[in-house]
Amino acid sequence: MKLVFITPRFLPEGVVGGAETLIRDLALTSVQAGHEVHLLTTCAIDHFTWSNEREPGEETVDGIQVHYFRVNEDRNIEVFLRIQDQIDKERPVSREDQQRWAENNVCSRDLSDWLRKEGGSFDAILVGPYLFGITLESAKIFSEKTWLIPCLHDEAFARLDIVADMFHASKGSLFNSEPEKALAIRLYDLNHDCGQVVGMAMEPFDVDKEAFAKKHQLDTPYVLYCGRQEGGKNTPLLLDYMHSYVERRQGAVKLVLTGSGDVPVPEKLRPFLLNLGFVSEQEKHEAMAGAVAFIHPSTNESFGIVLLEAWLAGTPALVHDRGEVLRWQCERAEAGLWFRYYPEFEAMLDRLIEDEKLNTTLGENGKQYVLCTYERAAIAERLFAVLKG
């Protein structure tokens, strides 16, 4: 097959957002399955400024033919932000304003022109994630052979008419989990055959379990969270819970954070917190392997890449009951527990720290689940079963 993937950012050597990582991985899976794969993206690197930091052009990365296009520099950011603010506050926004929001979002006329000219020769066009202008615009060009990789969240943007139109017009969607598919069906009144759950390949790794604790001289057990530190990921709740936990348990455990962001840390938690910011993949995996539990309190995920990585490291998970996708993963894998409020969090964390056998069994279950479900061959099988119909 001849495939084209479209995503807002692509860094040949670095790490970008979860959805972009997922799309790159699906492109890689397609290359390894022997297909011709192109990937269209922008010249932007920073997801705040979206300025064109690299030159437009083409290069081949891991067998993927990557095409870089400039983001429209005449986008009216003022209009975009004004409408975005209305959407974010869940105020009624007319269809015209929704369209203006999309046009002034991250769009690329050069990319759309290329797709109009060359898109006819491709067997399938795969675009995502759902809320970028580049996705909304590209999906319209050859909608009859466009598959969405939406990475859908239950948020105000998902309830826009123009997003619903995109779901209805496209050929179908590749979802990351059953709850994500159920959300799309509920929001857009779609049929059950609107798409399939595919996910992305997870590569196994082997690291020293002791290395992280030795490097950072940690002499007590620690729990870990990796990812953006912000309200949207529920990090303030994790900090509040750990604050109460270390006070009530007299500091029996430390909290390790990796990833970007800046959330206020309670004063009394500071001695029990190790916030490393960005770390290498190797160090992240070592941190995961040595942790007593991986805590992911987010209630708005479509897949949960870091959760699956923690399971590959053999570490059990503790997630929020209202995080439908993460809870779904925990139930399917039999590899994690889910809490509703602090007393349950405390009791579950106590259990994971004290019951070594339970901890090992949960971690091992998680590892086996990821190795079986998200092996590259299994992903390729699911992906091409969908694309070949």
Next chain:
Amino acid sequence: MTLEAEHMEISLNAGDLDVASLVKEIRDEVSKKRQEGVYTDARIGRAERHNLMYMADSEELLRFYLNCLRDGVHVDINDYQIEDRRTGWKGKGLVKMKTVIWKLLKFYTFRMWHQQNQINGLMVTAIESSFQQYEKKIASLEERLAKLEGDSAK
């Protein structure tokens, strides 16, 4: 565990563990402990401030949160043991200085905190009373509805 995905069937879980049952077991234990007052702690009420938006539809959490609020509602304006981590004459001097500062602070702010405590107490009582009244009203409406449904079935 048997995993039934779209295109495969895999047997997992060497330990025959059922996490849903384990979560239920832990929840039952927590519920029992809560009734025994193990979690009546202002630090827990404080920890839930970010959780209410996710669990706003949970009657159980609301009841629990009200209990936490009741426990932590009053600002503590009593004297407390003033200490300093430094030892020797420097430590003793600092303790004396902090004691004087605390007494002054208490003298000038006592009236304000006292009034604040009265307001906090009244507000929690009002919230609790509303909650209880609505609970009673809903229970009585449910009872009436069940009776009406029973009558129409006859």
